[in-house]
Amino acid sequence: MIRVAIIGTGSMAHYHALEYQKLENVKIVAACDINKENLYGFQKKYKIPNIYTSIDELLTDCEVDAISNVTPDNYHKEIAIKSLERGKHIFSEKPLAENYQDALEMYEVAKSKKLINMVNLSYRNSSGFQELVNVVHTGELGSIKHVEASYYQSWLTSKYWGDWKELPQWLWRLSKAHGSNGVLGDLGVHIIDFVTYPVGRIKRVNSLLKTFIDKGKRVGEYILDANDSFISMVEFENGATGTIVSTRFATGYRNRLDLKIFCNKGGVCITLEHGLDSNSYKITRDINTENMYWDTVYVESTPNNIERFIHSIISGENGQPDFKVGADVQKIIDSCIESSEKQVWIDI
Ligand SMILES: NC(=O)c1ccc[n+]([C@@H]2O[C@H](COP(=O)([O-])OP(=O)(O)OC[C@H]3O[C@@H](n4cnc5c(N)ncnc54)[C@H](O)[C@@H]3O)[C@@H](O)[C@H]2O)c1
Numbered sequence: 001m002i003r004v005a006i007i008g009t010g011s012m013a014h015y016h017a018l019e020y021q022k023l024e025n026v027k028i029v030a031a032c033d034i035n036k037e038n039l040y041g042f043q044k045k046y047k048i049p050n051i052y053t054s055i056d057e058l059l060t061d062c063e064v065d066a067i068s069n070v071t072p073d074n075y076h077k078e079i080a081i082k083s084l085e086r087g088k089h090i091f092s093e094k095p096l097a098e099n100y101q102d103a104l105e106m107y108e109v110a111k112s113k114k115l116i117n118m119v120n121l122s123y124r125n126s127s128g129f130q131e132l133v134n135v136v137h138t139g140e141l142g143s144i145k146h147v148e149a150s151y152y153q154s155w156l157t158s159k160y161w162g163d164w165k166e167l168p169q170w171l172w173r174l175s176k177a178h179g180s181n182g183v184l185g186d187l188g189v190h191i192i193d194f195v196t197y198p199v200g201r202i203k204r205v206n207s208l209l210k211t212f213i214d215k216g217k218r219v220g221e222y223i224l225d226a227n228d229s230f231i232s233m234v235e236f237e238n239g240a241t242g243t244i245v246s247t248r249f250a251t252g253y254r255n256r257l258d259l260k261i262f263c264n265k266g267g268v269c270i271t272l273e274h275g276l277d278s279n280s281y282k283i284t285r286d287i288n289t290e291n292m293y294w295d296t297v298y299v300e301s302t303p304n305n306i307e308r309f310i311h312s313i314i315s316g317e318n319g320q321p322d323f324k325v326g327a328d329v330q331k332i333i334d335s336c337i338e339s340s341e342k343q344v345w346i347d348i
Helices: 011-021 036-046 055-061 073-085 100-113 127-138 168-174 182-199 305-315 323-342
Strands: 002-007 026-032 050-052 066-069 089-092 117-119 144-153 202-210 229-236 241-247 255-263 266-273 280-284 295-298
Touching (some): 011 026, 026 036, 026 055, 050 055, 073 100, 127 266, 182 229, 182 241, 182 255
Parallel strands (some): 089 117
Antiparallel strands (some): 202 229
16 A cells, blocks of 8 residues: 655645545545645545644654645745655656756755656646657657647636635745746646657747736735746757747636647647546648648547556656656746846757
8 A cells, every 4th residue: 555645735636635546555644734724624525544734744753655745836845855855755746846956956866765756747647648749759740840839728817716816826826936937837837848748858949928017016925926928939959940838818718738740741739628638639641632631539548647656656667757857847947037038049
């Protein structure tokens, strides 16, 4: 039996709990949160035997094999390193850290301790995406020329998730002092992984980040200074070009990712909307007729990140995406920030 502790019991922690509870060889033995209301509610809902208000207490008092870290971004590094130092495998929410140096340090500690480390780049849960990646990697579509990727949310314009001005889970995402790199740090990590996993490494970026001051400058303790929209031009090491964009002002879209990869012998595309588990993608190999026909391919479901994490602990083989992937993505994030500040291309 693998004993798991969940740190942070806010919105995303419910997904973690539900996924662990589906697995026969896993028991959630503890939860930890500084917010007692969230903690007690979570304990009751998932019948968790032990609760703590500090990670230090938990690591001292509780026998646990693995930590699932679902705290806000600025606690990821501290909790991961403390857990690794105590010999615990770690599954961290994204973004892995607030910057590349911190993410790299986390990877180095995990590597030196020989412990399983994974970061929840959750769109890898899509079996359609996994198969799209396989097809691109076979090279059967020829060389990649052009890529277009977007990730759209609308909680700054829609009340579907409640009023962001009144809810801490949205406000910390808008505030640098609360550890947020804005939409780039929050959604950018997903869409950058969504692009680089199939296409390969990015060579250089040119980005523009925008914070819309007209939504307000401050709500209580939260200074609203983190970016709300970003656009990036990118060039890949394989010579392909691309655009990567994201915004929280995508009125009309709740949560939508699009990826198009155009190669000289065909192309693939995928749209993920609302859920995480889309099991299809589209492909064209129709380069000789005027129909430009795209097939929709449906694929069997593949293990999700949490299943792969548990399987990694059992097998001893670190699954993907690991902390190295998380750090590589963070390096691109940092370069986008630098590019936007200096308004120049930045080599990765
Ligand atoms: N992979 C995904 O698709 C995905 C989706 C949503 C959120 N996330 C990530 O999950 C993390 C949490 O997001 P959320 O939406 O659940 O946020 P949230 O604000 O709803 O919950 C965070 C919880 O962590 C607690 N917390 C804060 N500091 C703590 C500490 N030092 N020790 C213990 N608990 C602490 C808070 O009290 C809160 O209950 C973020 O890093 C976010 O980026 C990932």
